[in-house]
Amino acid sequence: MMTVTPIGTIHTPFTDPKGMPIQPTGGAGVKGRVTLFEQFQPGLRDLEGFSHLILLYWFHQSEGFELEVVPFMDTQSRGLFATRAPKRPNPIGLSIVELVAVEGGVLHIQNIDVLDQTPLLDIKPYVPAFDQPQAACSGWLQAAEENVVKTQADDRFAP
């Protein structure tokens, strides 16, 4: 049995899934905080030198999944694994956010697109040499990318 346990909480201004940005780029400038449970705080050392973090978290408002979904940024159904929809077999979310400051067990972050009170599973440093492949292209999303900033969530993935 593979079980995961929250190591902290993500705090954001978004208390309702409806109307929130659908990705960090859509959440540009939105400020939030990550609070780490006390026993994990020593693991934050050396993080302040990184400009960006990868947050892994649990889609706590998400239940069940379907293998074909109509994503926010399209009008036709797509294979689930070709989307970032929150209802997944393992409802683990990933966001790359800007690290503004580290203050004890609190990380001040920016460009955050998740629901308030989201359970945090992991923090990894964002490293361009590992995480920034050159000349990446993005399938059906390519045409839709320009609309990310404008697109907001509706209730199609509500519990």
Next chain:
Amino acid sequence: MMTVTPIGTIHTPFTDPKGMPIQPTGGAGVKGRVTLFEQFQPGLRDLEGFSHLILLYWFHQSEGFELEVVPFMDTQSRGLFATRAPKRPNPIGLSIVELVAVEGGVLHIQNIDVLDQTPLLDIKPYVPAFDQPQAACSGWLQAAEENVVKTQADDRFAP
């Protein structure tokens, strides 16, 4: 209780943690396969248009964790969350790999750095607009980045 379940398996040439590359950039050109369990295969539709994928997986050879570690690319100890070390409170790994071809329930991938038989938890499309922040800097790893390609794992994170 938050439990996760494998949706497939990652196949690579790396059967021994010792001597394997430490990140996809170090695994440049290394070919592997992702096989999805049959019930999840309909979710792969539309994936073939993406050049890169984000794989989330379970560090199945990893047990326990320490909040300060000496990472492969350094000689001094660092806070765990400022590293990509596999022994983590939630042992979930993340690799960005190149998608070469989709063949039924099999994804042919390249630039893979994980152990053979690694349990797959999720596949997400890599989308530059979401996942490629500009002007990212990478703390203590910045100086060490050039060495990634040369650095191989030893047994310090062995079970």
